[in-house]
Amino acid sequence: MKRPILELLLLASFTTAGAMAQINCATGAASRKLVCEFPFATGQFANDTALGTAGSGGVSSAQLLASSIDIGIATQVSQLPLASASAGTVEVYKAGVPETFNNLGPILTDRAQTVGRHRFFLGFTASQFVFTDIDGTSLNKLPFAWAATAYVPGTTTVATNTYTTEDTLLHFKIDQFIAVATYGFTNRFDISAIVPVEYVSLGATTYNSSSYIVNANGTLVFGPYSNTPTFAGGTASGVGDITFNAKYSLWSGEHATVAAAANVRVPTGDDLNYLGSGSLGINPYVVYSYLAKVSPHAKIGYQWNTSTELNPSYVTSPSTGLLTYNGNQNLPGGAQYDVGADWAVAKHLTVAGDLLGSQFLNTSRLIPTTTTITTTTGTITLNTSVTGNSSYTISNLSTGFKVNPFRDLVLAGNVLFQLNNNGLRSRPTPLIGISYKF
Secondary structure: OOOHHHHHHHHHHOOOHHHHHHOOOOOOHHHHOHHHOOOOOOOHHHHEEEOOOOOHHHOEEHHHHHHHHHHHHHHHHOOOOOOOOOOOOEEEEEOOEEEEEOOOOOOOOOOOOOOOOOOEEEEEEEEEEEEEEEOOEEOOOEEEEEEEEEEOOOOOOEEEEEEEEEEEEEEEEEEEEEEEEEEEOOOOEEEEEEEEEEEEEEEEEEEEEEEEEEEOOOOEEEEEEEOOOEEEEEEEEEEOOEEEEEEEEEEEOOOEEEEEEEEEEEOOOOHHHOOOOOOOEEEEEEEEEEOOOEEEEEEEEEEEEOEEEEEEEEEEOOOOOOEEEEEEEEOOOEEEEEEEEEEEEEOOEEEEEEEEEEEEEEEEEEEEEEEEEEEOOEEEEEEEEEEEEEEEEEEEEEEEEEEEEEOOEEEEEEEEEEOOOOOEEEOOEEEEEEEEEO
């Protein structure tokens, strides 16, 4: 019979069905990771099935359903918007004479100007992401249905099948602290290191759980009966995936500048504790900026990622008809764009606004549905979720301000709003920051 903690398939699956296939959660260091904080009972994957309409034969395995959660989390947590090294006034040389622009620049996107030869920029930001939905379904009510088979002792003869449907309320948030350091080698070229430190908190409560017991002849012998609500949670903290940036100014006119740049994300974060992606990421882009009292800017790029254990693949075995682990797939990526403008309201105050878009190609998604169980006395309808693959774009609006109290010290405040309900959605995300250019 299915144990009440099966609601934690959602929670444990946050991390990776692929990791479960490769990591021993019973002993060793891995058993202390969040991926293994809520391990399944022996035989859970072999005997318990996620009910639905996806996958081979109309049934998706527990691992396959879990992976849709994993990849949604891994994709977006590893590619959250990061504060840029664009704070502060900018000096532009005209015929060898410097002209200062008091526009303090954007907050969550880049501008084409570099920090300047032998200049050093240092910035810190703090923000909190509280997630509310995944693929359009509220994290307050994620439906799942499971089947568990009991056998006659000592045989492979089926005694009963227990079918359970339940809702899971999931709490998931990330406190993110980021340090940005940039050094200008020349007036046209600089490099940056972006180091995130994160605190991850999650918890799952299962409720509205009811079960039906059907014998081998298809007769409902017991149910529906209610299961006791359960809760489990965990936390993790540490350095996330570090990103390195190199930017070169291709062309600079009287007010406009065009630069080419690239971000390289290194998988330094512990992906089994939700602190990283387990994937190398490369993001080349081109950025245009125009300096004036109102300074528009635009950026377009493309995100490539290598494979990660957080995105496992499965194939159907010809002999058993069961889904088996078949290696890891690339973390989804795609085109990215940022369009915005900064308004120098006063000499020491700039208001910034940006529209940020990120495309995710052919990624796993969670789809609410229903499934039916046929018995000799009729059918039982269960609410559940299945997986599907599609591409989507996440659009965010960033709006905030920067204040320059003295010299090259800049203070920032910002709020990030997700405009659509694709992928993993968060509440409006506040950010505060401080930076200085030496």
